[in-house]
Amino acid sequence: MIIFDNHFHVDPFKGLFLEAVKEFHKAGGTHLNVVYKSAHDYGFEGVKAEDFMKAMDFHISLVERINKETPVKAFAVVGVHPAEFVHLAEKKGVEYAKNKVMKALEYAQKLCLEGKAIAIGEIGRPHYEVPGEIWEASIELMKYGMELAKEADCAVQLHTESFNEEKFRELGAIVKEVGIKPYKVVKHYSPPLVKVAEEVGVFPSILASEKALMEALMQGSRFLMETDYIDDKKRPGAVLGPKTVPKRTKAFLQQGLMDEETAYKIHVENPKKVYDVEIDE
Numbered sequence: 001m002i003i004f005d006n007h008f009h010v011d012p013f014k015g016l017f018l019e020a021v022k023e024f025h026k027a028g029g030t031h032l033n034v035v036y037k038s039a040h041d042y043g044f045e046g047v048k049a050e051d052f053m054k055a056m057d058f059h060i061s062l063v064e065r066i067n068k069e070t071p072v073k074a075f076a077v078v079g080v081h082p083a084e085f086v087h088l089a090e091k092k093g094v095e096y097a098k099n100k101v102m103k104a105l106e107y108a109q110k111l112c113l114e115g116k117a118i119a120i121g122e123i124g125r126p127h128y129e130v131p132g133e134i135w136e137a138s139i140e141l142m143k144y145g146m147e148l149a150k151e152a153d154c155a156v157q158l159h160t161e162s163f164n165e166e167k168f169r170e171l172g173a174i175v176k177e178v179g180i181k182p183y184k185v186v187k188h189y190s191p192p193l194v195k196v197a198e199e200v201g202v203f204p205s206i207l208a209s210e211k212a213l214m215e216a217l218m219q220g221s222r223f224l225m226e227t228d229y230i231d232d233k234k235r236p237g238a239v240l241g242p243k244t245v246p247k248r249t250k251a252f253l254q255q256g257l258m259d260e261e262t263a264y265k266i267h268v269e270n271p272k273k274v275y276d277v278e279i280d281e
């Protein structure tokens, strides 16, 4: 059986790295979207565009190691986290930061075009309050990332403030404005608003908590599942653990809360459609 976690981080410095992936596999996990953390997390400064590019290359090398050294099939998602932009803008000014992040996002697109990554992410806007000028620039960068993804026909994974129906509608207007395919825009850490997301043209990636999954399933199967595992030994309970997606999926199947067909849709058909990748046993 194929089990896909759509948003998973690894950290060879602060976390368990390959051990976390092996735990995912032991619990029944088979496929992972491994999402870039930050230049700083990977030991780069995060000031010049080149810092971000080197950090993305480093991220790709981590994903290659997972594919070589574990039975799990891992895909790379690369971008510049909105918090990295905020940090740089505060340090060097909005214009400087915007310029560097744009260059970095162009590099992320290049990695997608070369087949080394399958999506640009996580990009978007900060989940905390920032000055208006930084907020506006974050939205511009989010749109730019979507435009680059549209051009390369790859997906984007969005990080945003916490979401509700109104925010989904606002995002839907942006998706329309950019003209990117509605199933190529993945809202990471999405609330279980499966119907609203479909209506506005966004693909939700739902946190694999019991409550969220239950609510999502009541609205259908057009969603992905994720842990947002951050792989930081110092913050063990900060997000869901690496085994959660396979464990939750299996428990739901056993309890009859999810049928085989729905599991196949969520773990195989949906990732295939969104990322245009082969998902095999």
Ligand SMILES: [Zn+2]
Binding pocket: 007, 009, 035, 122, 228
């Ligand atoms: Zn994340």
